[in-house]
Amino acid sequence: MAEDAAKSVGDTDSAKAGPPADAVRAKPEPPPGATDGPLLRIEAVVKKFGPLRAVDGLSLDIKSGEFFALLGPSGCGKTTLLRMLAGFETADEGRILLDGHDIAQVLPHQRPVNMMFQNYALFPHLSVRDNIAFGLKRAQMPRSEIATRVAEMVALVKLEGLEKRKPDQLSGGQRQRVALARSLARRPRVLLLDEPLAALDKKLRESTQLELMELQRRLGMTFIIVTHDQEEAMTMADRIGVMDTGRLEQVATPRKLYEAPNSRWVAEFVGDINLFEGPAEAAEGGRLAVATKDAGTLIVAAPPNPPTKPLVCVAVRPEKVKLSRRGPASDAVHAHAINRLDGVVTGVSYLGGFTTYKVKLDSGAVLRSSMANTARLDIDAYNASQRVVAWFAPDDCVVLEQ
């Protein structure tokens, strides 16, 4: 160990790097000939920990300049995937291509990829300035350039005046900024962020989300963020990959993920949802009639691909469910209000911007409805034990297979 260390003090770290890694590190823009393909291609990657397949045959393409979020419950393999991209874990099967080159043989310290660690992993013995300069010094950057780049990074994350502080003299939010500046300083081809905002309180987290997005757009860099917080993923990412037990369940834009989930699991994992099961039959106007046990026959818009099995699941988001004291009055509303359910309000949660109601249907099932509080006075509010009609349009339902 000591011998190895003594040897490496003299020589340069970057000299050991393979030609592909060096070539991509030198230029921020993709090298010629690689622009048409995706920046990062993950091909059928498998990672096993003993009998557990943490990542199980996962394939994914990530475009240059994209803000991509890996979303999933803890233990779904999203952090393992990120660590494979950084080089801390090696894939048991499959390939990871960066700019068309397989990076399996490229060691972590030679990859043109940087990571922002979950607990920041700032070097406690180094000042803010030295933490940010750490990666630049390893890249053998001239001293004057390092100073310029560090100043630039410090300004970018608004840490002016704190350059000489040690990490334990900073607040949580400031430490997060140092970690960000440190991982951005080398201008990586891809920035990996492992739960970067998990340690911040809600207000700071929200403002930092916006700053991260702004930063990513300004730098035109590719960000891959791992998070278990769906709001965070929705707010920031261009596309979200939802992971469960080592597989990607769905890869889509936030809107598509929420409004058109491709499976019951995704529908339940992302946001709140009401689900009703039953056999489906074709109905007039290209719609489906689903005879549910809990909510009677529901008329829903037919999915683009007709269901393969007779038993389907009708999913409707709480905010698509409207409540009325009686049935909708006007004809215009009536036209959309095909699905009408009678029930009693059993729970009211006032959340400021909106209120969620729990409605116990006459069948005994519970339906959730969420309504924006558009007026300051509570003329539209419902009380517990009040009888209401819940209704929603066929277009607001998603048909999912079991």
Add this chain to the structure above:
Amino acid sequence: MSARRIFARPARFAAIAPYVWMVLFFLVPFGFVLKISLSQTAIAQPPYVPVFDLTEDFAAIKAAFAALSLDNFRLLVSDNLYVLSYLRSLVVAAVSTSILLLVGYPVAYGMARLPRRWQSVAMMLVIVPFWTSFLIRIYAWINILQHDGLLNKILLALHLVSTPVVWLSTDSAMYLGIVYSYLPFMILPLYATLAKMDPALLEAASDLGAAPGRAFWLVTFPLSLPGVVAGVLLCFIPIVGEFVIPDLLAGSDSLMIGQTLWLEFFTNKDWPVASAAAVLLLLLLLAPLLFYDRLQRRQLEDAR
């Protein structure tokens, strides 16, 4: 703070307990030694003058005070025998501590990287020698190193040497004994700092372009410095005053200050000079301790 408030709560009493201990078992005995070091040797019981007798009148006590002098200290710094003893002690301690650090660091590093389950086993293995008396372990080394001992038998059997090698009563034997005896005191503080280091820091260093060896010198080693300082002090200070190991394993041509002190006290019956040697040794060892204290204080100030 009034005395009443100090004793008002058990917690406060617990806080002053270490000071009571220090005063009773360190400061008071040290006062006696300091007083004897300022006295003159005499053929008497006790073997020095003046002797304070609190039953006598004030004038006699005043005379006894006047009889105290720094003569013994002047002797210590002017006589080569003592100066060389001090120097040898410092050299032996410095060399031993360096060897201990070179041996102990890799061991502690290896221990800290073992799987959790095995770390406690390794820790036991480091501590196990303490279950046997220190003297017995040193005598075992005499057995191994002597003319017809185990080491020479093995070397002869392997035809590495043709005649038995003289190991015993050499500096090599003494260093071997010291390193063997003090190794746990070096390993344990180093292990403690290395084990609590966040492995993510090394990953971060690697992520930022540092090759493994580089990451060690830039991250692991600087962060383990508190353990290094603690281990060095824990070894260096007692080795300077070491008496048993050099007496049993080293030759008799040059003495460490512990041995010189023993000779003055028991063979020459010169209590005042022996006491002065002890006081001077203490002052000598205070220097690295004060340095360590300043280092810690500066770290605390940095952290503020």
